[in-house]
Amino acid sequence: MRQQDIDPFFATLRAANPLPASELEYTNTFELLAAVLLSAQATDAGVNKATRRLFPVANTPQAMLDLGLERLEEYIKTIGLYRTKARNLMQTCRILVEQHGGQIPRTREALEALPGVGRKTANVVLNVAFGEETMAVDTHIFRVSNRTGLAPGKDPLAVETKLMKRVPKEYLADAHHWLILHGRYVCLARTPRCWECAVIQYCAYQPKTPPPGAARKAAP
Structure with missing residues (x-):
C-alpha cells in the first residue's frame, strides 16, 4: 500500500x-482482561456466551479465586483449551490479589508477567482499558x-x-x-x-x- x-x-x-469497540462483552477492566485471556484461539461470540454466565458470579480477582478452579472450568468448558485457560486465569487472579491489590496493572511488563497474558492480550488491555496507542x-x-x-x-x-x-x-x-x-x-x-x-x-x-x-x- x-x-x-x-x-x-x-x-x-x-x-x-x-x-469502534471490542466485540467482547465486559463491564470492568478485570472482565476485559479475563475475556481477552479466554479468547485465544476462540471466537468472541463463544467467549461471550460463557462469560455471560460467569461474570455475574465472579467479576473480580478475589471473586474468581473464591469460585475455585473446578467451578470456573464448568463455566468456560465450551471454550477451546478451557482447562489451561482456567488454570492461567486462576493463577493470574492470585497474582493480582497478592501483588497488585486486586487491580489490573497499567504497564506492559506487569501485564505480560501474568499467566496466559501475552503481548497481544496486554496490548488489548492497554488500549481498550487505558487508552494507550497499541x-x-x-x-x-x-x-x-x-x-x-x-x-x-x-x-x-x-x-x-x-x-x-x-x-x-x-x-x-x-x-x-x-x-x-x-x-x-x-x-x-x-x-x-x-x-x-x-x-x-x-x-x-x-x-x-x-x-x-x-x-x-x-x-x-
Whole structure:
C-alpha cells in the first residue's frame, strides 16, 4: 500500500464506524482482561456466551479465586483449551490479589508477567482499558496487514512494529479495532469479499474477488 493511501484508507474505515469497540462483552477492566485471556484461539461470540454466565458470579480477582478452579472450568468448558485457560486465569487472579491489590496493572511488563497474558492480550488491555496507542495483532490484523500491503511482515511482532510506524497518529487509538472488524467481516481468510470492500481502491491485493455469480454472468 502506498504511503499516500494510508490516510484515506483509515479515514474511510472511520467514516463507516466512528466509534469502534471490542466485540467482547465486559463491564470492568478485570472482565476485559479475563475475556481477552479466554479468547485465544476462540471466537468472541463463544467467549461471550460463557462469560455471560460467569461474570455475574465472579467479576473480580478475589471473586474468581473464591469460585475455585473446578467451578470456573464448568463455566468456560465450551471454550477451546478451557482447562489451561482456567488454570492461567486462576493463577493470574492470585497474582493480582497478592501483588497488585486486586487491580489490573497499567504497564506492559506487569501485564505480560501474568499467566496466559501475552503481548497481544496486554496490548488489548492497554488500549481498550487505558487508552494507550497499541496494536494488538491477531490473525485478522495479520492477514489484512499483509494482504492489503498496509504493513506486511512475517510474524505478528513485525506487523505490529510496521503498523505503529505507518498508521497516522490520529488513527492509532482505534486502528486495531477497524482492522480486526474489517478482517472478520469483509477481508475474510479464504474468500475476501472484495465486492463489499469500502477501501478496495487502496488495497494492493490481486486479483480482487469478483461478486458471487459474476463469472457465470460473464460466460456466453
